[in-house]
Amino acid sequence: MFSRLYPSRYSKKLTCLFRNVVASATTNSVATTTTTATTTAAANAPKILITGSLGQLGKGLGRLYRKKYGQESVIMSDILKPSKEILNEGRYIYADVLDFKNLQEIVVNCEVDWLIHFSALLSAIGENNISLAVRLNIEGFHNVLELSKQYKLKLFVPSTIGAFGPTSPRNPTPDLTIQRPRTIYGVSKVHAELMGEYFHQKFGLDFRSLRFPGVISADTAPGGGTTDYACQIFHDALKTGHHVCFLKKDTKLPMIYVDDCLRSIEEFLTVPDEKLKLRTYNINAMSFTPEDLAEKIKKYIPELRVTYKPDNRQDIADSWPMEFDDSGARKDWGWKHHYDLEELVKVMLKYLAPIYGRTLKNINS
């Protein structure tokens, strides 16, 4: 079922996740993998633990923070086996967010200051695994929330456009409005936003969250979301010239290039507390439909053909924001995106074309 709906990365991941749910009760040792890390932590650098760090956002943020604070300051973790490259870049450890003791041991032994919590099942894959999504997205979150309170950590948990639903204003969607999502993913994210805000008020926890649109990246496949077509279309355009899109051609959704998304986290986490009017802000860069994106790609790959075959992900997309109002983040702490649709298409094709052995005309102009 999953392999029919999603590429092999997701079905492999699910097998691993199910195995892990069973295994988590018995795993509670801090299995630190020794690495070839050479740089030492910058003075006063926070010790940052990233959960779910082998996913679409985690790998990039791990690299960014290692550059900024030194390899020793960043502990990447996940339940997956890392590549040699990840191991060589710095510290990586096994951490199952469903295993409280395992996480607690890591926080204490590694003297963690900031916890960046990326482990989650995304929207589409979550609808097909509701009980696992409840465990991972809600129980896993409770574990990191409790630990962050106990050990006074700064806690960042991303939220999403999926935290809104059909009764929210969709065009545009402001920071504060009705939030009645119709996916378990969205429900778990609203829960995280509210719990984080409550722990901030009640216990002074430095909880911060950004609601991201669909994140587009070239080097890591997304993990089973409703916006994944916007990554896959680039690979298909270069490989076969034909993309089968699971959304209708006029489905408009907010999107962001991964570099902008990661920079927003980096900037947001160092904003002084007194500047923040909210604990959760909308973040945006652009909105487009599959047809808009295909037209831009055709500028460089004119032979691209797109067939539209909407599936159950269409219902999810139809309940999400079309335009995302991130004026709060822009006003309160100076958020600005760098990549619009034009720039996004260029950067993705420049990165991917050589991988598929293609030379594209006009791409550098």
Ligand SMILES: NC(=O)c1ccc[n+]([C@@H]2O[C@H](COP(=O)([O-])OP(=O)(O)OC[C@H]3O[C@@H](n4cnc5c(N)ncnc54)[C@H](O)[C@@H]3O)[C@@H](O)[C@H]2O)c1
């Ligand atoms: N990618 C997007 O478009 C997007 C947009 C908005 C918000 N977000 C949020 O950002 C976060 C990261 O998203 P992503 O796209 O990198 O997701 P992803 O699916 O690519 O990565 C999630 C990671 O969590 C790990 N994981 C699964 N079970 C775990 C467990 N028990 N313990 C520890 N780790 C476990 C997985 O192995 C995977 O590497 C998520 O919270 C997601 O909701 C992502």
Ligand SMILES: C[C@@H](O)[C@H](N)C(=O)O
């Ligand atoms: C939008 C975001 O949360 C994710 N890419 C998803 O579609 O589920």
